[in-house]
Amino acid sequence: MADGLNPPQREAVNTLSGPMLVLAGAGTGKTRVVTYRIANLIRNRIKPERILAVTFTRKAAGEMQERAASLLPKSRRKADSPQPEISTFHALCVKILRRHAPQLGYPELFSICDRGEQESVARSALREIRAPADSLKPSDLLGYIGRWKMGSISPRQAMGLGETDREHLAAAAYRRYQKTLKDRGVMDFDDLLLLTEELFTKFPEVRHQEANRFDHVLIDEYQDTNHSQYEIVRGLASGHRNLCVVGDDDQSIYGWRGAEVSHILRFAKDWPEAKVVRLEDNYRSSGSIIDLANTLIAFNSERHDKVLRAARHEGPKPRILQFKDEQEEALQVVQDIRRLMGMGRGAKDFAILFRTNEQPRAFETELRAAKLPYVLIGGMSFFDRREVRDILAFLKLVADPTDDPAVLRVLNTPPRGLGDAARKSLVSEAAARGLPIWGMIENPTGVTGLSKAALEGVLKLRGMVESWHEMAERMSVADLLTRIVDDTNYQAEIARLYEDPNDRDSRWAVVEEITNAAANYDTKKKSRKKDTRKRILTFLDDLLVGNQDESRDKEKQLSQNAIALMTLHSAKGLEFPFVYLVGMEEGILPHKRSLEGGETQIAEERRLAYVGVTRAQDELTMTMALTRRKWGKPRETIPSRFLFEMTGQAENFVKRKQAAESPKGPTKRSGRGARARRG
Structure with a gap:
């Protein structure tokens, strides 16, 4: 078990009892330590x-x-x-909630809603509280709700926290949103964590029952845990106290989605007998890159004391390049990549990392002009695609016909004579009778306002769903999905909607991918459960929860031989021989929002810059534009404070910033050439 491990790694692998914090710096072999430790536990009976x-x-x-x-x-x-x-937090919580959800007032066979269903419920909640049309969009409301849930804040608590009219409005809608989900027996992704935490808090016997399933708990990326995850971990490990957490406070960059770096910083206080092991040998980056990273992150005061040591050669010194404007920045970076590719480097050796989603436009333009292959990481999620949402809605309908969002999604997909008038009639009648919409489809004769064509469409949909429900008792999920696609003639629907043959082929491939996922599920599970609803819901859990982090889409994109364009947040965990960290200016990195949030937010932006620097294996280039357009007009920029910190000129940043903000206006700087400065 000790083969290929350095002394600190060996210590972490061989410490098999009690709480332990493994501080694993960037590129120090964290995954190896975690997997060796699991294997060593098993070898030790x-x-x-x-x-x-x-x-x-x-x-x-x-x-x-x-x-x-x-x-x-x-x-x-x-x-x-x-x-x-071995699972994700969300997958673990689904299993726990499947066993105990009724104690929280949810059915055992609750369903998990996707983004489209969330927006539908949010829209209804805003209508119910009669929110003015221009006051709050459904997507904005979901942003508020997501932040509250990640902070373990209930609707009642949110009402007391609101400071602005907009926040009070969102809190009122949050209460309606959550009630609607519960009434329908539905949870969103954030509920999986929040409700598991609530379950452990309200029902200690459940917490003990779940904790007693395990003798050892290991948590990866502990610096990214939010409040609910922190409490769930404590609940599972406080009895046996065999808890090993692995992470790096210097790479805690998800504060905006609820992660609290304080969890890893105070681990030794939470678990006083904890052993702390530091992994500081970096096997990824050259020595000059590591020196720069160490210099930068040392400016954060609230952090564990550690310094990375490069196990590789010194390598070329990182470059800092200044350009006249953002167009020149993009042009010169692309020309530099083209030069290196001409020397034999592959396209996938390069990554252009940026802080904001607006930055890649100029780079895409230049890459296209240069005819260089590239991929923009982090586009539309697989599960946000129309085809995926349609097919999964049909499957949800087989498992649970009372799922109103699923009914409404497929009511007229593909078209069967059930337009807006028919939809309104069915919804109104269902609301008047206090029934789910499916109740009107089961018995449509009493629904007023249905035309003859609409009635035929209702009967056709009812017949198909009933036949699928019967087939599900004897079919695998993959076979059932194939039958649904055939019965609805979904391929013809794709042909109707999209004229371009390439577009049709790519969308049909998405439908095929869902069926492939079902086939993999069937193979993995092997046996066919008799409970149709439970079998289908388990598949949907496996598909939706397992992929909600979108890692599969990213992995597929990165497999291409193409230059990677991505945000710094998306780049965490990746590595590239050549990295271009662009837009190193005040207001971009650190982001302008953080400039108003005090040192805590600046510290997170510094960690984000640190993550960017440590993605580079061989060569790192950092760039900035001397001017950048705002509303069509060029405005002078201030170099990022992080550039001054990395080059040992931190005191000069204050002077430069004070001069730029003086009443006389910004200082003049030379912008004649593409490269005004090299560092």
């Missing part, structure tokens, strides 16, 4: 099924499972052998 390992993405969980299994003897790798439970 800890029953695999008594080990729980939790991470944040399905991809990371899958890799962890495979690597740990490869370290065990062949006898332990058999498919029917007990395995450690």
